[in-house]
Amino acid sequence: MEKIDKNLLGIPEPTLRRIPKYIDLLKRLKSSKIKYISSKIIADKLNLDSIQVRKDLAITGTIGKPKMGFELDELLTALIHTLNWDNLNDAFLVGAGSLGSALIGYKGFASCGLNIVAAFDSDVKKVGTLVNEIEILPVDKLTDMIKRMHINIGILTVPEDEAQATADEMVEAGISAIWNFAPAHLKLPKEIIVENAQLTQSLGVLTHKLAKKLNSEIAPINNFKKF
Amino acid sequence: MEKIDKNLLGIPEPTLRRIPKYIDLLKRLKSSKIKYISSKIIADKLNLDSIQVRKDLAITGTIGKPKMGFELDELLTALIHTLNWDNLNDAFLVGAGSLGSALIGYKGFASCGLNIVAAFDSDVKKVGTLVNEIEILPVDKLTDMIKRMHINIGILTVPEDEAQATADEMVEAGISAIWNFAPAHLKLPKEIIVENAQLTQSLGVLTHKLAKKLNSEIAPINNFKKF
DNA sequence: TAGATTGTTAATCGATTAACAATC
DNA sequence: TAGATTGTTAATCGATTAACAATC
Numbered sequence: 257m258e259k260i261d262k263n264l265l266g267i268p269e270p271t272l273r274r275i276p277k278y279i280d281l282l283k284r285l286k287s288s289k290i291k292y293i294s295s296k297i298i299a300d301k302l303n304l305d306s307i308q309v310r311k312d313l314a315i316t317g318t319i320g321k322p323k324m325g326f327e328l329d330e331l332l333t334a335l336i337h338t339l340n341w342d343n344l345n346d347a348f349l350v351g352a353g354s355l356g357s358a359l360i361g362y363k364g365f366a367s368c369g370l371n372i373v374a375a376f377d378s379d380v381k382k383v384g385t386l387v388n389e390i391e392i393l394p395v396d397k398l399t400d401m402i403k404r405m406h407i408n409i410g411i412l413t414v415p416e417d418e419a420q421a422t423a424d425e426m427v428e429a430g431i432s433a434i435w436n437f438a439p440a441h442l443k444l445p446k447e448i449i450v451e452n453a454q455l456t457q458s459l460g461v462l463t464h465k466l467a468k469k470l471n472s473e474i475a476p477i478n479n480f481k482k483f
Numbered sequence: 484m485e486k487i488d489k490n491l492l493g494i495p496e497p498t499l500r501r502i503p504k505y506i507d508l509l510k511r512l513k514s515s516k517i518k519y520i521s522s523k524i525i526a527d528k529l530n531l532d533s534i535q536v537r538k539d540l541a542i543t544g545t546i547g548k549p550k551m552g553f554e555l556d557e558l559l560t561a562l563i564h565t566l567n568w569d570n571l572n573d574a575f576l577v578g579a580g581s582l583g584s585a586l587i588g589y590k591g592f593a594s595c596g597l598n599i600v601a602a603f604d605s606d607v608k609k610v611g612t613l614v615n616e617i618e619i620l621p622v623d624k625l626t627d628m629i630k631r632m633h634i635n636i637g638i639l640t641v642p643e644d645e646a647q648a649t650a651d652e653m654v655e656a657g658i659s660a661i662w663n664f665a666p667a668h669l670k671l672p673k674e675i676i677v678e679n680a681q682l683t684q685s686l687g688v689l690t691h692k693l694a695k696k697l698n699s700e701i702a703p704i705n706n707f708k709k710f
Numbered sequence: 711t712a713g714a715t716t717g718t719t720a721a722t723c724g725a726t727t728a729a730c731a732a733t734c
Numbered sequence: 735t736a737g738a739t740t741g742t743t744a745a746t747c748g749a750t751t752a753a754c755a756a757t758c
Contacts, residue, residue: 276683339687340694358585369690433693451689456503460566462678463596467567
C-alpha cells in the first residue's frame with residue numbers, strides 16, 4: 257500500500273525531455289543494423305550518466321538483458337509509445353506569420369505525433385492563401401471548427417497582444433492542450449495543458465552564459481580572497 | 484567568510500528561464516505607469532510562488548522596500564542586465580530554410596540581446612537571395628567570416644544530418660555559443676555553450692501529457708488494487 | 711566461470727516551499 | 735502603531751548520482 261504506482265505520479269519532466277533524444281539516437285543507430293544497445297553507450301553518445309539512462313528507460317517498461325543491453329527495436333517502440341508519437345494528433349495553428357508558416361511547413365512533426373490540419377489568421381490579406389498546401393482560414397471560424405472537428409491541440413503563433421484572447425477562445429471551444437510560441441504568459445484553467453516553446457527563454461539562458469563566459473575571459477584574475 | 488559569492492556558483496537555470504517572464508510582465512506594467520510592484524503581485528500574475536519570485540529577484544541584486552515592493556524601473560533594468568539583454572550580440576545563422584528564415588525575420592530578438600547579422604546556406608539556389616533584407620551567403624564563407632568579424636553566437640537551423648558538421652565548423656572558427664534548433668545532439672568541447680531550442684522536446688512533453696489526460700478521461704475508473 | 715550490464719535501494723544534491731524576524 | 739512586505743534561515747521535496755546485489 258505504501259508503494260504507489262509510478263505512472264500515477266507521472267513521468268518527471270526532465271525524463272520526458274530526454275526521451276526525444278533517445279528516440280533520435282536509436283533511429284540513427286537502427287540504420288546501422290545494431291540489435292542491442294547498452295545504457296552505457298547511450299549515455300556516452302548523449303553526454304549523460306548511464307544510471308540516469310537506465311532510470312529513464314525503466315519508465316517505458318522495457319527490460320534489458322544483463323551483459324547485452326536493450327533490444328533496440330523494442331526500446332525504440334516503447335519510447336515512441338511513451339510520448340504517444342505512435343498516434344497522430346490533429347492540431348490547429350493560429351497566426352500564420354513567419355514562425356507559424358515555418359511550423360506549417362515542417363515535415364518532421366509527422367514522426368512526433370503532430371498533424372497540423374488547418375491554420376488561421378486574423379489578417380484578411382492572408383486568408384485564402386496557401387502555405388505548404390494548407391489554406392489559411394479566417395480566425396472567426398476557429399471556435400466552430402475546433403468544436404466540429406474535435407481538435408485537441410492548438411498551436412499559438414500570434415503576436416503577444418493577441419495571445420491571451422486567442423488562447424481563451426481555444427479553451428472556450430474545448431481544446432485540451434496549447435503549444436504556445438507567443439512571448440506571453442497565458443492564464444488558463446489548470447486542466448488545460450500548456451507547453452511553452454518560447455524562444456526568448458532559451459535565448460536568455462544563452463546570452464547570460466555567454467556574457468559570463470566572455471567576462472571571465474576578459475578578467476580571469478581572481479582578485480578577491482576568501483578569508 | 485565561509486559564505487561563497489553566489490555569482491561564482493551561477494544562477495540556477497530554472498531561475499534564468501523565469502527571468503524573461505518577469506521582464507515581459509514588467510514591460511507591460513510599465514506602460515500602465517505603475518512605480519512599485521510586490522513579489523506577491525508578480526507571483527499571482529505568473530502563477531508562481533511569491534517566495535520563489537523574491538529569491539529569483541534577489542539574484543539580480545535589486546533590493547525591495549518592505550510594504551512597497553520593488554521599484555519597477557530599477558527591477559526591470561536589473562533583470563535585463565542579468566541576461567545581458569542590454570547589449571547586442573552579433574550572431575550568424577546557418578540554414579536558411581523555413582525555420583531559419585522565420586528567425587531572420589523576427590524583430591523581437593533585438594530586445595533580447597540578439598542581432599542576426601548574416602545568414603548562410605549550402606544550397607546554391609538560396610545563395611544571393613534576400614530574406615528580410617539579409618543576403619544569404621554561401622556556407623563556405625562561414626569559417627572565414629566568423630574569424631574576421633569575431634562572431635560569438637551561431638544559430639543552427641540546418642537539417643539534422645548537417646548539424647554536427649556545421650557545429651564543428653563554427654567551433655573551429657572560434658564561436659563561443661551555439662543556439663541549436665536542429666533535432667540532433669551535438670557533441671562539442673565542454674567550453675562551448677550549447678542551448679538547445681529543439682521543438683520536439685517541447686512537443687514530446689505536450690503529446691505525452693495530452694495522451695495521459697485523454698486516457699484518464701476515457702477510463703477514469705481505477706481498476707487495480709495494491710494487495 | 712569471470713566479467714559486464716541490469717535494476718533497485720540508499721545517499722547526495724539542488725531547487726522549492728515554509729517559517730519567521732526585520733523593517734518601513 | 736499595526737500591517738504588509740521584504741530577505742534569510744530552515745525544512746521539504748524531487749531528481750541525480752552512488753552503491754551493490756542479481757543475472758546472463
